[in-house]
Amino acid sequence: MKKIVLYTVMLLGSVLTGCSDFLDKTPNKSGSAYIYHMDQLEGLIGNPSNYRTGYCWSEAILRGDAVEYSSYYVVRTAASGDSYYVWAWDNEFLETGNMVACTWTPVWNNIYTFNTVLEYMDQVEQTTPSIRKQAEGEALFGRAYYHFIALVQYALWDETAPGIGYRTNTAADDIPARETVGYTLERIYADLDAAQEALTAVDRTVFQKERNFRPTVPTVQALRARIALYRGNYDSALANATAALNAYDVLLDFQHEELYQPDLYDIHVLDPTNTAITETIQYKFLTRLMTDGGEKFWKYDEFLLSHYSDLYFYNRNLPISQSYYDLFDHKHDARWKTFYDNNYIVYQRLHQTIEIDGVETARCFTWEDQQGTPEANRHVYLRFSSSTGSSGKYYILGLTTAEMYLIQAECLARVNRTEEAAEVLRTLRRTRFTDMEAAENIGGSVQEALDERAREMSELWRFYDIKRLNGAEKANISITRTVLTSPTDIHSTQTLVIAPDDPRWAIPIDNQQLILMGWEQN
Numbered sequence: 433m434k435k436i437v438l439y440t441v442m443l444l445g446s447v448l449t450g451c452s453d454f455l456d457k458t459p460n461k462s463g464s465a466y467i468y469h470m471d472q473l474e475g476l477i478g479n480p481s482n483y484r485t486g487y488c489w490s491e492a493i494l495r496g497d498a499v500e501y502s503s504y505y506v507v508r509t510a511a512s513g514d515s516y517y518v519w520a521w522d523n524e525f526l527e528t529g530n531m532v533a534c535t536w537t538p539v540w541n542n543i544y545t546f547n548t549v550l551e552y553m554d555q556v557e558q559t560t561p562s563i564r565k566q567a568e569g570e571a572l573f574g575r576a577y578y579h580f581i582a583l584v585q586y587a588l589w590d591e592t593a594p595g596i597g598y599r600t601n602t603a604a605d606d607i608p609a610r611e612t613v614g615y616t617l618e619r620i621y622a623d624l625d626a627a628q629e630a631l632t633a634v635d636r637t638v639f640q641k642e643r644n645f646r647p648t649v650p651t652v653q654a655l656r657a658r659i660a661l662y663r664g665n666y667d668s669a670l671a672n673a674t675a676a677l678n679a680y681d682v683l684l685d686f687q688h689e690e691l692y693q694p695d696l697y698d699i700h701v702l703d704p705t706n707t708a709i710t711e712t713i714q715y716k717f718l719t720r721l722m723t724d725g726g727e728k729f730w731k732y733d734e735f736l737l738s739h740y741s742d743l744y745f746y747n748r749n750l751p752i753s754q755s756y757y758d759l760f761d762h763k764h765d766a767r768w769k770t771f772y773d774n775n776y777i778v779y780q781r782l783h784q785t786i787e788i789d790g791v792e793t794a795r796c797f798t799w800e801d802q803q804g805t806p807e808a809n810r811h812v813y814l815r816f817s818s819s820t821g822s823s824g825k826y827y828i829l830g831l832t833t834a835e836m837y838l839i840q841a842e843c844l845a846r847v848n849r850t851e852e853a854a855e856v857l858r859t860l861r862r863t864r865f866t867d868m869e870a871a872e873n874i875g876g877s878v879q880e881a882l883d884e885r886a887r888e889m890s891e892l893w894r895f896y897d898i899k900r901l902n903g904a905e906k907a908n909i910s911i912t913r914t915v916l917t918s919p920t921d922i923h924s925t926q927t928l929v930i931a932p933d934d935p936r937w938a939i940p941i942d943n944q945q946l947i948l949m950g951w952e953q954n
Contacts, residue, residue, distance in 0.1 A: 470553065470558045471559055472556070478646055480645040482542055483737065483740075488538060489895065493743075495898075496891060497755060497894060497898070499753055500751055501519045501750065503914060511749070516915075520928060546575040565633050566636055569633075572624070573623070573655070575623055582596045583613065584899065585895075586954065588613065589899050591617075593938070594612065595610060595611050624655065628649055644830075645738050650676045651676075654836055687766045693720070695719045696716055698715075699778055700788075705799070706799055718814060734832045735831070736836070740816070740826040741826070749812065751810065756808070759883055772811045772814075773811060774811055778801070782798075784796050816828075827890055828889075840853075854875050910931050
């Protein structure tokens with residue numbers, strides 16, 4: 433029997449918070465944890481925290497076109513400094529601005545966990561062959577999953593561009609060569625094939641909703657569908673999305689879900705003199721979804737794999753853009769009414785206390801703020817929250833049934849199976865709309881599938897979609913935004929254009945990490 437000593441705080445945390453079938457032993461608390469039995473590795477791989485990574489992709493939201501730092505909003509709310517450097521694509525800041533906590537650290541920490549299991553699974557005391565095989569399949573999946581997360585953010589789409597290497601062991605001094613995007617993808621595909629083979633061998637072929645943090649064969653198929661869509665391999669994406677849905681196809685009916693009933697807080701809209709209230713609007717807060725420390729998130733019925741991304745402080749309060757606002761049916765789409773129509777920006781950042789008729793009146797929306805903040809810029813995406821009362825927000829980064837339906841629809845549309853594509857979109861929309869006639873009012877074109885995807889997936893996913901569409905489809909999508917050379921001067925505007933072939937679509941890696949890895953900067 434070989435004893436393995438793990439010297440990382442992250443792994444000790446994983447051991448201490450393992451799930452109920454974890455080995456009933458008291459771990460070493462001196463800064464290391466002893467791994468000497470297969471049950472411990474199996475418990476490590478079955479820890480829900482493996483897919484609770486915090487800030488993955490959170491700065492990527494600033495490289496899409498679905499959010500907007502309007503000039504007025506920046507100056508009025510003093511939203512300057514670090515957050516504005518990120519918004520303005522200041523790569524020099526990103527290279528040195530301690531952004532490593534956003535995606536880099538959580539990704540590699542989890543890859544380290546999965547590699548620990550794979551590296552030592554034959555060196556510890558064994559239990560049953562089936563436990564060993566299941567742990568192997570889950571670890572291979574997790575390693576592939578996080579390499580793809582990092583690839584999308586830190587590499588360009590092109591096969592020959594620098595990738596992110598492939599980490600297959602836990603040796604600190606064995607840094608993987610960066611290689612190419614194509615090489616990284618080959619290793620991801622190989623791990624997914626091996627994961628499916630291992631999981632199939634031990635009959636992990638049926639999805640288990642109550643264990644949606646533990647991969648099964650349908651989870652592997654769902655990830656393959658996501659990767660294939662990103663690469664423009666639409667036949668593969670369709671086949672894998674369909675296979676995943678054949679195993680689990682639940683859609684939650686938003687319009688009849690009690691959890692989605694908001695609490696309302698009045699905001700007083702003032703007249704041009706700021707002396708009288710002209711109307712009352714509401715700030716809407718989903719108390720039942722945004723409490724319990726994220727418990728509702730993990731129990732979300734549509735997950736094929738539960739994984740969140742939490743907004744980093746740099747972009748926590750970004751309003752949605754006008755173009756994103758215009759995508760929604762504001763009257764009938766329950767997603768708009770539930771997750772976006774909240775006046776969060778007004779309530780959190782723009783309301784003031786004004787004396788009206790001799791009475792101090794709180795939560796007033798002044799005439800000047802109304803002019804500087806159009807309707808679209810008053811709202812943010814609010815769904816799940818990290819803790820009670822927190823303004824932190826969980827974005828769904830994990831695999832969902834809704835994503836599989838959208839992949840199905842887009843792939844069908846791309847081969848002119850438009851009626852089938854339309855019916856897939858309608859199936860999804862029937863659970864998202866308050867009016868069934870409005871839900872049915874969609875065709876099956878590629879653009880309609882893409883628009884529905886934008887409505888469903890949240891603005892976080894525009895980064896992924898713009899990169900894949902520019903890469904696979906030569907969609908020629910540029911990002912144009914107005915930025916301020918001085919974040920305190922509303923008149924210091926300049927236009928920033930990020931072209932489809934701009935190398936900045938690969939987010940810079942922290943310089944300290946580059947020194948450690950021996951890699952060149954993006």
